[in-house]
Amino acid sequence: MGRRGYPSEFRREVLDLIEAGRTVANMARDLGISSQTIYSWRRQNHIDRGLEPGLTSSEKAELLAARQRIAELETELQATRRAIELVREAVPPKGGSKPSR
Structure with a gap:
């Protein structure tokens, strides 16, 4: 669920590439988005999968x-x-x- 801006499919693809070994810094630079945004997506993904506590x-x-x-x-x-x-x-x-x- 995204609040604004990026479609969920885009976020999913970015996270898949990060899990495949791409660095957050390189992805952020290549896509022109904040690395903090990607870290937030990754953390929320971990929460959604039950790997971290949170909503x-x-x-x-x-x-x-x-x-x-x-x-x-x-x-x-x-x-x-x-x-x-x-x-x-x-x-x-x-x-x-x-x-x-």
């Missing part, structure tokens, strides 16, 4: 979706609270006037 790509995607949904719900809650405030300001509370007969 897998699917877990990261799920966490991102949950955070986005939480932000959405917080925005809705804020709007609802503001609407309630406006209604309270506009409508006098019951019992504030003489009872009707």
Whole structure:
């Protein structure tokens, strides 16, 4: 799962070449990308394969979706609270006037 920029097939090919013996520095130079980017891809690949501890790509995607949904719900809650405030300001509370007969 890539957040931006490089397709997963490209990342997979780069990682395959690294595993085949190419150095990260040479790959980065040849492709015009940061060596840190390749190291990040390699680390995430190791996590996804269970070789290192950490959040897998699917877990990261799920966490991102949950955070986005939480932000959405917080925005809705804020709007609802503001609407309630406006209604309270506009409508006098019951019992504030003489009872009707």
